[in-house]
Each structure stands twice: as structure tokens, then as C-alpha cells.
Amino acid sequence: MGIKVSLETVRAELRPGCRLVAVTKTQPPSKILEAYEAGQRLFGENRVQEMREKQPQLPDDVEWHLVGHLQSNKVKYIAPWVSLIHSVDNLSLLEEVSRQGARARRVIPCLHQVHISREETKFGFLPGELDGAVSNITESAFPHAAVIGLMGMATLTDHQEIIRSEFRTLKEIFDRIGKRSSNLNMRELSMGMSGDYKIAMEEGSTLVRVGSAIFGERNK
Numbered sequence: 001m002g003i004k005v006s007l008e009t010v011r012a013e014l015r016p017g018c019r020l021v022a023v024t025k026t027q028p029p030s031k032i033l034e035a036y037e038a039g040q041r042l043f044g045e046n047r048v049q050e051m052r053e054k055q056p057q058l059p060d061d062v063e064w065h066l067v068g069h070l071q072s073n074k075v076k077y078i079a080p081w082v083s084l085i086h087s088v089d090n091l092s093l094l095e096e097v098s099r100q101g102a103r104a105r106r107v108i109p110c111l112h113q114v115h116i117s118r119e120e121t122k123f124g125f126l127p128g129e130l131d132g133a134v135s136n137i138t139e140s141a142f143p144h145a146a147v148i149g150l151m152g153m154a155t156l157t158d159h160q161e162i163i164r165s166e167f168r169t170l171k172e173i174f175d176r177i178g179k180r181s182s183n184l185n186m187r188e189l190s191m192g193m194s195g196d197y198k199i200a201m202e203e204g205s206t207l208v209r210v211g212s213a214i215f216g217e218r219n220k
């Protein structure tokens, strides 16, 4: 299947209120442009270096989302133009995002990544750490970073009930923090990838991050 057809297939499945981030890691700009020409504007990359190389090669109205782990010393390279950072997993990183947002004279939208899976390797706040962290976020503490939601990755497994319960947990945390934290405008819940975005949407996702279902399997 071509990119355009795959993209349209995924788009046709989107629930109301859920947007598609087309994850383009390892894909050359020519492939990304094919998706752009089919109307896609939100693109996600997982590495700063790769995103930096591709950004000038695509039209200016692309919204670039960083979905992968971010090191503090690399924030400066994407601060002027990144649309959303999905992967802020500690407050010192949020502090650096705010510092670089100030230098770029803008407020950078961010999500807090939450560790919901059974796997040890994935980054993120532990659910129990999140309330404490969030209560430290005030406009005066991080004036140029805006936490607008949460992101999580489910365990890589064929057991749909495990995936569903992890997404449900994240949605509960999202709702609880949204209610409790008048300091934050929590409106985005980033969950779901090629293998599990349908479950994620059923559990309340507002941003699905889909790569291989659109572009085909990546070369590893």
C-alpha cells in the first residue's frame, strides 16, 4: 500500500477529538513529503538530530512533535520551532525547555511522559511521582514551558487487556491531574502507536503517534 492510502486508512479510523501524529523516524524527506501532499501536517520524530536535519527540508506549516527521549543539552536546537514535546520526564528538563523557550521568545507546549508499561527501559515519571512534580509547576517557575497533557507507551505485548488497562490508568491520571491542577490546562493525552492506537482511542487518546502503519516497517 502506498503512503497516501495507508494515511487515509488511519485517518478514517480517528475518533472525534483525536489527531494523528505521523511518526517519520528513519523515513527520508521524500516520503514525509508524500504524506504532506496527502494533507498530513503533524509529524513526529524521536531524535533531535534527525528532526533538525529534516525540518528545513519540509514546508514551514509542518508541526514538528518530538516523541522520543530528550536530553537537556539538545533542547536549544529545536526550541525555536518545535510544536510539542511529548517526552518531558523530569523537572530539570522542563526548566531547560522554559529557559530555551525564553531565548526563542515563545512558550513551548510539553507533555509529561508517564511510565505505565511493565518494561523497565522506557522513560517517564512514575505515576506516584507525578502529583508532586505537577504541584511544583507554576507559571512563575516555568514561564516559557506549558505542560498541556500526558504521554505514555503501553507494554509491547499481544495481550490487549494489558495494553488497555495501562492506557486506562494513564487516562485516570490525566483526569485526576486535570481536575486537581488549576495551574495547568491539561488537554492532550498522547497514547497509541501502530499496534495499539485503536485501543488507545477507545480509552480516550487525543494524539495517536503512528509510524509503521503509514510508512511500512522500518529498517532496523
Ligand SMILES: *Cc1c(COP(=O)(O)O)cnc(C)c1O
Pocket (backbone or CB within 6 Å): 023, 025, 046, 067, 068, 192, 193, 194, 195, 209, 210, 211, 212, 213
Ligand atoms: C517510533 C515511535 C512511535 C511509532 O511507532 P510505530 O509502531 O511505528 O507506529 C510512536 N511513539 C514513539 C515514542 C516512537 O518512538
